[in-house]
Amino acid sequence: MFKSSILTKEQLENFALQGLCFADDHVSDPFHIKDVAERLGISYSYFYHNFNDYMGEPFWHYVKRHRLELAAGLLRHSGYNISEISELCGYATTAAFSKAFKQHFKESPKDFRRILVLPNEKRTLQITESITVAAGSDIFGNFFNYERCEKITLPDSILYYSFISRGQNPIGEMIAKMNHYYTMFRKMLTLFDLPQSRIITGTLDSVPVTDYEKLSMFAGISIPVTATAAHQQLRDNFSYLMKKRVPGGSYLKLPVPMDFATAGIPMYNFISRNCKEGIFKMSGNHFFISLAGPNYCEIFIPLLKKHY
Structure with missing residues (x-):
């Protein structure tokens, strides 16, 4: 394993980004933080604190947020039913997915699907358009x-x-x-x-x-x-x-x-x-x-x- 004393700023950044990459590439798979740390050759504790310091949020908070946001995108643009979306986004049951989704978005998956303009939609498009206009x-x-x-x-x-x-x-x-x-x-x-x-x-x-x-x-x-x-x-x-x-x-x-x-x-x-x-x-x-x-x-x- 790497020792923190010999790691450069670039290596620390890379470890955090590798964690982000792993979470995205395994969005439908069950895994633990220790799986990511072992893949990177660093300790669980070191990866946990390094990711939090660099990304500004705990690793598992990012994983949950990322999965739910991808689920919201599927609700918006895909033809999958809610059960299929919950499985694609790494939830063992539809009930667990629906509970987590409502806690995060304040709407059930079914009600979210009916929203015509998403909360971030107008702002994100306005910012992007102002940059690319x-x-x-x-x-x-x-x-x-x-x-x-x-x-x-x-x-x-x-x-x-x-x-x-x-x-x-x-x-x-x-x-x-x-x-x-x-x-x-x-x-x-x-x-x-x-x-x-x-x-x-x-x-x-x-x-x-x-x-x-x-x-x-x-x-x-x-x-x-x-x-x-x-x-x-x-x-x-x-x-x-x-x-x-x-x-x-x-x-x-x-x-x-x-x-x-x-x-x-x-x-x-x-x-x-x-x-x-x-x-x-x-x-x-x-x-x-x-x-x-x-x-x-x-x-x-x-x-x-x-x-x-």
């Missing part, structure tokens, strides 16, 4: 048309990613730092043979359920699980990257001639509008933007099978 976020709304979508099947993949931003102004920081990360991941694609890979960006959180100031934005490379040689290359050369399972299956693919920042607001409005109208329902919160070029990206939205 200079890029012309309203101009390209016509590109977000269901008729322009292509229905495709994606393989199960592993995302190797870095956190771009989190904290007080995650969208603003994301825009400021994206060129650096895009260049870094583009170099990786050039240096290594990474078949069927994509540079993607998104959030671990459920927008707009999660408070704007608590969003965790990422960028990374998504690679099909079957590309074993590529995975070995990344593990050998970029062990510092976080990992996340990205489920395959049915997706809507929507190409848009704009940068990721410009696409953000119309993308969310497109998803929200079509889910409300029943045009499609999502199979999870793992929608993402693929960065195909400086001013061209592709939106990928996971579809519930019966809407495929």
Whole structure:
């Protein structure tokens, strides 16, 4: 195990972020804090205090909040029933899920599903729009048309990613730092043979359920699980990257001639509008933007099978 006296600030930060990554990647799985600490090679106590100091909330508080916020996103955009959502978000029984959900959101899952405008929705979208408006976020709304979508099947993949931003102004920081990360991941694609890979960006959180100031934005490379040689290359050369399972299956693919920042607001409005109208329902919160070029990206939205 590591000794705290020899750890740098960057290592301490990485331990906390690895804990956040683990919680997200195991959102439907039962686990204990000691499982995370053992994975990181540090003591339970040290991980507990380090996470709390860096993230500003206890680890298990984050796990519970994250699961319930993802559940709220599924209530909003998916076609799953409440029992299915409780299982997807790591609850052993629907009763336990419903009790925890009402304690957190002050509404039952059933009543929450009827809310037209979520508590954080207007504020989050206003903040994001104020940041991206200079890029012309309203101009390209016509590109977000269901008729322009292509229905495709994606393989199960592993995302190797870095956190771009989190904290007080995650969208603003994301825009400021994206060129650096895009260049870094583009170099990786050039240096290594990474078949069927994509540079993607998104959030671990459920927008707009999660408070704007608590969003965790990422960028990374998504690679099909079957590309074993590529995975070995990344593990050998970029062990510092976080990992996340990205489920395959049915997706809507929507190409848009704009940068990721410009696409953000119309993308969310497109998803929200079509889910409300029943045009499609999502199979999870793992929608993402693929960065195909400086001013061209592709939106990928996971579809519930019966809407495929």
